Amino acid sequence: MTLTDGRRPGSRGVAADHVSLRRNNLSVVLRHVRDLGPRSRARIAEETGLNKATVSSLVAELVERGLLREGLADSSRALGRPGQLVELDGTGVCGVGAEINVDYLAVAALDLAGDVVLEKRVPVDVAHLEPGPTLDRLAELVQEAVTAVDVRHGQLAGVTLAVPGLVRVETGELKLAPNLGWGELSIAQEMRMRLGEPTYPLHVDNEANLAALAAYAELRRTEGESMHDLVLLTGAVGVGGGVVAGGHLMRGGHGYSGEVGHMPVAPPGRTCGCGRTGCWETVVGLTALLHKATDRDDPVRDPSLDVEQRLAGIIRRAEAGDARTLSALKDVGTWLGIGGAILVNILNPDVLVLGGYFAVLGPWLKEPLEKAIQDRVIAPDGGGCRVVRSELGFAAAVRGGAQISLDQVFVDPTRIGAAS
Amino acid sequence: MTLTDGRRPGSRGVAADHVSLRRNNLSVVLRHVRDLGPRSRARIAEETGLNKATVSSLVAELVERGLLREGLADSSRALGRPGQLVELDGTGVCGVGAEINVDYLAVAALDLAGDVVLEKRVPVDVAHLEPGPTLDRLAELVQEAVTAVDVRHGQLAGVTLAVPGLVRVETGELKLAPNLGWGELSIAQEMRMRLGEPTYPLHVDNEANLAALAAYAELRRTEGESMHDLVLLTGAVGVGGGVVAGGHLMRGGHGYSGEVGHMPVAPPGRTCGCGRTGCWETVVGLTALLHKATDRDDPVRDPSLDVEQRLAGIIRRAEAGDARTLSALKDVGTWLGIGGAILVNILNPDVLVLGGYFAVLGPWLKEPLEKAIQDRVIAPDGGGCRVVRSELGFAAAVRGGAQISLDQVFVDPTRIGAAS
């Protein structure tokens, strides 16, 4: 294995010097401690292949920068001098994520260790509001998070905004967000203005992409390091898809990847938000579930209820064994599997993650979904793909946003801290 | 930008030392010359950001290893001492690719510059043969190519075998190749035995993956460096898909990605090879076209004809303006677009490449395909995706196989040559 990203067959890579060498090894040590937990310098040296002396020097610099700290003595080994444990110092650096969605706004601030510093979600009927006031309100939330970070004396690695729509990541421009009813809009610019032209990096990204990244981080902690390929499906009014392939978030050529909601797999029925019929969304979206499970005058459909209250109603009936509800859930699960099988055939992920409302209803959706995948995926045993519910719920995107800012610190630790 | 592949958010990366630093920069210079053509040392230094002295040293080592050579003096600049052009020395190293397909076997040997040293294709009715004799014959072809490389005094970077089926790349085991009628089989092991336990690296990969890689290399030459995301569709009896995302070949968690032929998008009609109905293959595969365009007793369907002869017949009629043929082609093009739009929505490639028989019939398929994509892709302007015919024809997979071996040399030039 080489240290370069030159394995990318067509790309030319970047010339390296002593500085990038150092940067690389700082990053290696920092991520080693993050992923494998506190350990002595000697052990880091042994496990990474770096020289003991080199590790000492690298650790010293990372401590200097406030990214690592010395912990207790390691008394686990029977013989010899006990090592000084080196551990991640989460407190020094934080990342912030914020989300605009159809019926709520949310923020989260995570520290370097991934611990939650602040998490907040407020119901806002974004779809029936102008972008202006919505962004005003979002800026307030972001400012709250930034202040919370300041109070902890943490450096802010960056802020990332999640939007349920097509986003140009490089410029932070929104192209289209049908479910919000928004068209072209430079969210980055609008928000920078509202935040007083901040100095920290501010990015905008697709909500499902960020949720996928959060799920990826979560699953690598719980399921192990060999997982590199994941598809996340977020259920909401529409259906969003986020793909991590080979450990990288897949964005596509223009950042428009993951638009899975409009695969034409369903029989022509209700008209989709996009104007066509037969879209996957029309059979697995939240609206579809409600239409299948309830009548027009059903109290669960009361427009004054928010999403979670409606879901709570559905869950209550499912748990009570209501036949119509269970049948509707099975239906949605099967359709989820039909579209899911397409994704698994194309992408062959290790894991298919259910996010958003799919996660909440996971217990009822999982079985028909898994069956459909087993039946319809060509690769033996469904291509080895497991179906997993995300534990992050509706906080996935904001966490992913915070995470993506923090990732930059792990890639290049010299961005942070006192030493030049 | 850093030199590490640590930008992969979850992975730990590899510790770097002076050797990997050197390796990285050798690779940078070598690929720079490959991609941007012959140029002086001074110019390489300027363009890569490396120091002039460093470039001199790197070029010297690459010349030593037989990967670069000095060319003519560069008289293009008016003023000053003319530079000595440094150019890729293709002759030193070759890669070999070989392919098993339903009705032919093929090999290609390419040198480092991508020039064809040998290309050969022989019709073999693989589907009605046992694996044993087929592999015997393939080994003969590979041996021919290896000999051709030896005759040119070239070092062999590696051999890669392309198979139209599910392959575990790490072990070289075939899991399933429905169109060949083959099941589990360790192709790598079988071939190593037949080739006399060779010392060069021998790999096995999916045919569509390798074709995608070849198309990627081809298009970056012709269309420019900004292209990183591509989907290739190979039309044959079945339909294969290969995906390059962010400059990397996408393989999926277990190497089973790209199985696009069985997306359930068609109305239930003819039964697919996989046992289901409604598969995409059943409306865009070669068989589907023949059934739509011809009657049972049509001479084009004569089983003694091979694929190319049948296609030639179809093309003749299309050019003559035969209504039924044209209507069948339009039909296939539209269905191609319906499935293609799914892929474009999920993956948002810069380019959708038509390979195999789709390339041959491109002139008739392209228009309805592009229309379907424009209509059905959510992102504005079809996500910026263009439709392109591959110029490589049926040689794409073997070229990709040869290429993938050569790529290793560009990633780590120290694998090759005399100097330790």
Next chain:
DNA sequence: AACTTAGTTTGTTGGTTCAACAGACAAAAT
């Protein structure tokens, strides 16, 4: 026309810097 001189660019050389490495060693435990 032949010769000089200035100006420009190339590629090498010698010395410097920086980071990883190797080995020795003191410190801290059993």
Next chain:
DNA sequence: ATTTTGTCTGTTGAACCAACAAACTAAGTT
């Protein structure tokens, strides 16, 4: 006494920097 840790000292290797000789053009001079 033995084992392990972490630091210290000196070495190695690669990139960098500045200076310079080489090779050429373009102009001016004899």
